[in-house]
Amino acid sequence: MSYGAQQSDLATTWAQLEAGIDPIMNKLSDGLSYKSWMDLYTTIYNYCTSSRMCNHNDEPINGSSSNRGANLMGADLYSNLKTYLKEHLDALKVKADQQMDEDLLTFYTREWKRYTTGTTYVHHIFAYLNRHWVKREIDEGHKTIYDVYTLTLVTWRDHFFGGGLGTIQPKVMDAVLKLIEKQRNGETIDSSIVNSIVDSFVSLGLDENDSTKPTLDVYKQFFETPFIAKTEEYYKMESERFISENSIIDYMKKAESRLAEEDNRVQMYLHSSSQKPLILCCENVLIRNHTGPIQEEFQNLLDQDKLDDLSRMYGLLSRVPESLEKLRLTFEVHVRKQGLSAIEKVAESAQAAPEGEEDEEDEPKGKLAASAAPKKAGDVDSKTYVDALLAVHQKYSSLVETAFRGETGFGASLDRACREFVNRNIVCEKSSSKSPELLAKHCDSLLKKGSKITDEHEVEEVLNSVMTLFKYVEDKDVFQKFYQKQLARRLVNQLSANGDTEESMINKLKDACGFEFTSKLQRMFQDVALSKDLNDQFKEQTARSAEKSDLPDFQILVGGTGQWPLNATTTKFNIPDDLLKTYEKFQSFYQHKFSGRKLNWLFHLGRAEIRANFVKQNGKIPYTFLTSTFQMGVLLQFNAAPSYTFAELQTNTSLDPATLKSALFGLIKSKALIVSNEKTSDPETRYEINKAFKNKKTRVKVDIPMRAEQKAESDETHKGIEDDRSMVIQAAIVRIMKTRKVMQNQLLVTETIDQLKARFRPTVPAIKKCIDMLLEKEYIERMEEQRDMFQYIA
Incomplete structure (x- = not known):
């Protein structure tokens, strides 16, 4: 067979194929029948497997084998198909040049769908070529050879779509951006058009090294980049105009709405990979560029308790994390002021209300009636004081949880503000330990009989609120002392409303401060239980006595000296005859039962x-x-x-x-x-x-x-606290010095404060006083060369 015969055979074969492909590509028929598909497939098969490329002596041309001949003939078909696709797209390009804006987009999407549908059929018709010639070419490393369907996409991308002169991409993208801008301006558009165009951009992304792997290069370069740039331009102009003509609250609503629209736009017709750069762009233009004016509105919203607007502001500024720090500082100052203001109102109310105060000394007229003496700022009612603190905390704690979504930074700001106004307010001016004292008194009023709150669940809730304030109290040792004294009185006088509630409160304190904090409190309850058994045994013994009828009903509480914060009085007391016999019998009973113990009677209790x-x-x-x-x-x-x-x-x-x-x-x-x-x-x-x-x-x-007695008892408790603190500080200093051996004065003071701040915050003068005491006791000594250095003496 001559070469001319080969060319004639190719022309005949391609004419048959083109006649079958053309209706498919131009959508002249509704589909391809099975017979037609088989005829076309067979034509390609026969051509690729023909050996008519050999000469009349049946020798391969150029020394090629029959296999190589099939490959060469496959290349001819592949080349003709490429030419056909380009010519087909040239015709489309002429038509596209006549379209503008939305008409162009409609044309593009319609032709893209027709083209990809038709080339899918073509791909299957050329299946034999794909399996053999194309596969072998790819295996041999020919980078410009693709399977037929990929070839159709590459041809569309490079010859019709492209990115340079004479290609349709710039006009298509310009029309897409105009359509999206219309939607942003409130007009209704057919989003399916944009969706189809995005799909085409994504489909055209092909890895040059591996045609089987799709990429987003075309989409990123020709769609996402101009789309993001146009978005930035659009919102920059809109935001600057809107914020100059409207309030910050309205602007925040607008920005929130725009961000939601753009997020929804991704769901409607953009590729998911565009979400992050698109939203980041919008956040920069709508929020970051206007952070200052938005932040300045924060104080007004706090003053007016605009919960929804505060939540909106947080939602916007949380997208620019560094902008929240200024809000946190403003929030902390605001909460502290509100707390201080609430306590000032409580103090003013207490000062304005006169209280009947019993006269301690003989007045000239000797009158025992009440005098209308105004209270001092520190003489506030414990319930009113605690309720005021709780009201502020609960209000802004709720604000943090709802408006600020429980964000830890605002939670920390709330904690710092509460710690400040709980420990340093007008009531605490003369005594920094006033808050823990009043908190302990409030607990006492809740836990003893006669409390206005009787429901156990309600009491439990109030005690939980008290523990919320307790965590802010710096001088927890003051609370411990007063709580211990009041608990002792409740137990001695049998005034506890509910034993389970008492135990629950102690467990709360143990969880907050550890076992050591509540160990004495728990021992007091143990003593009460032991005393109950002791009373029962005494009554049994008395019941067997002939003098039973002469003895009054009698109960006694025996507590360990180290656990109970009770002191004996200095006054003598003659036991009345009516009680003397009972007193003597119990004394004898106890000594017989516990021969090594001594009873110290606290008659004043x-x-x-x-x-x-x-x-x-x-x-x-x-x-x-x-x-x-x-x-x-x-x-x-x-x-x-x-x-x-x-x-x-x-x-x-x-x-x-x-x-x-x-x-x-x-x-x-x-x-x-x-x-x-x-x-x-x-x-x-x-x-x-x-x-x-x-x-x-x-x-x-x-x-x-008498009020004088109450004040004396409070003063005595405070003196005991100071004495205890002195011992605790000294112990801490000794522990530190024992570990460090040598330490500079300032570092010693700092570390002492760090070690004790969970229990109470020691003052620098108190620490220095304790250092002097330890120098006198020769636990530590000053170094001769450096007088501000201390050395531990083993």
Whole structure:
């Protein structure tokens, strides 16, 4: 066969193929029948496997084998197909040049769909060529050879789409950007057109080294880059115009809406990889470029409690993380001011409200009535004070959780602000330990009988709130001391409303501060349980005694000296005859049971119930007086005589004048006794039983403490705290020096503060005083060469 015959065979073959391909590519038929597909496939197969390239002696041309001949003939088909595709696209290009804007996009998407559908059929028709000739060429490293479908995409990309002169891409992209701008301006568009164009850009991304691997290079270069640039330009102009004509609140709403639109735009028709650069671009233009004005509005929103707008502002500025720091600082200052303001209102209210204050000394007129003396700033009601602190914390804690999505930075700002106004406010001016003292008093009012809150769950919630404030208290040792004293009184006087609630509170404190913080509190409960058994055993023994009927009902609480914060009084006390026998029997019972122990009686903490036999109504004894032990001792004197002078009562009870005056104060104030003259502590002042006594209650509390006693007790507690602190500071210094051996003064002070700040914040003068004490005790010494250096003495 001659070469001319070969060319004639190629021409015939291609004419047959073109006649079958042309209707498919131009959508002149609805599809390809199976017979037509097989005819075309067979034509390609016959041509590729023909050996007519050989000469009449059946020798291969140029020494090629029959296989090589098939390869060469495959190359001819491949080349003709490339030429056909280019000519087909040239015709499309002429038509495209006549289109503009949306018409061009409609034309492009329609022809792209037609082209990719048709070339899919063509790809299958040339399956034999793909499996053999194309595969072999690719295996041999020919980079410009692709499977037929990839060839169709490459031809569209390089010959029709492109990126240079004479190609359609610039016009298409310009029309797409105009269409998207219309949508941004509020017009309705057919987003499926943009979606189809994006899909075409993505499909045209082909790896030159491996045609089977798609890339996003075409999409990134020809679509995403100009799209992002146009987006930046559009929003830069819009944002600057809008923020100059509208309020910051309206601008934030606009920015929030625009960001949501752009995020939705990605879902509608952009490739997912564009989301990050698109949103980043919008954040820079809409938020970062206008951070200053937005931040300046933050204080106004806080002042007006605009929760929704604060949430919107946080949502926007959180996209630019560094912009939040200024908001956190503003928020911290605001919360601190609100806390201080709330406490100032509480203090002003306390000062404005007069309180009946019992006169401690004899006034010229000797009057026992209340005087309208205004309170001091520190004399606020514990509940009012704690409620004010909680109200501020709860308000802004809720704000952090809702508006600021619980962000840790704002949480830390809230904590710093709360720590500041809890520990340093107008109530704490004279004593930095006032907050923990009032917090402990509030706990006492919640946990003892008579509390206005009786529901266990509600009490539990309030105690949880108290623990929220407790974490901000710096002087936790002050809280511990006052709480321990008040717990001791509740246990001694059986005033605890609920044992389970008491235990729950101790567990909360243990979780917050550790076992050591609550160890004494837990031991006190153990002593109460042991005392209950002790009382039961004493009653059993007494029940077997012949003198049982002569003994009054009696209960005693025995506590360990080291666990209970109770001190004995210096006054003497003559035990009334009515109690003496019981006292002696229990003393004997206890010594017999615990021979190595010694009982120290704290009569001033005892309580008694006394029937008022001197008053009768309808033949009944209507009143029971609730008294202290000392008041009981005074009242029982009146069984022997109707009246006594102050000196006589002092002789009979052996109480010192101050203690006796305190006991008489409650009896006079409750009108159980009548005083002959107004000088209550005059030795000749006479007291007698008020036989005309009347009261609305049948159980009358006459144990009313004087304010001077309460203040003295508070002062005593504070002095004990200072003494304890001195020992704790010294112990910390010794521990540090024992470890470091040698240390400079300033570093020692700093490390001491760091070690103790979880319990309390020691002052620098207190630390220096303790250092001097340790120098005197020769635990440490100054170094001769450097006087500000200390050395540990082993």
